[in-house]
Amino acid sequence: MERIPIVETYLDIDHNQLTTRRVTDQIVIHHTGNPTDDDLSAAEIDASHKAQGWTCIGYHYVVRKDGTVEQGRPHWMVGAHAYGHNSHTIGIHVCGNFEIGEPTGAQIESTAMLLANLCTDYGLTIDRDSIVGHRELMPTACPGRNLYAQMDTIVGKANFYAVQ
Incomplete structure (x- = not known):
């Protein structure tokens, strides 16, 4: 299987100030949701979260518009991205406001490959039970209607990447 850089x-x-996650049974997909369809780096999100009083960036990974995947919070630590579900999930932030914008093709492919890698690493089935949009865990528009509409496609591509 190919590894995403x-x-x-x-x-x-x-x-x-962080806690090691003891169980990983889901991966949660997010979007920025800011008023503009932005492309914030992990460092910019980290600064924003710290300004709100958080220890650090809440997401484990950030997928930029060009498909680059950046490390956020260490992947083995409890995240701060899905209230009530942080202790057992990994958070992936896909940059943009997908209520108004569309995810790029590069973001779709990189997110799928990252999911294939993470599901393999953590022994998760690559399906819609293991990979969820933030809105499936609580009332929110996240990850935006345009990214959420592509969740089945992303999971299908993740399955493809897992056998490559």
């Missing part, structure tokens, strides 16, 4: 961001994260 992940850009190490060297964020200033105090690991002593």
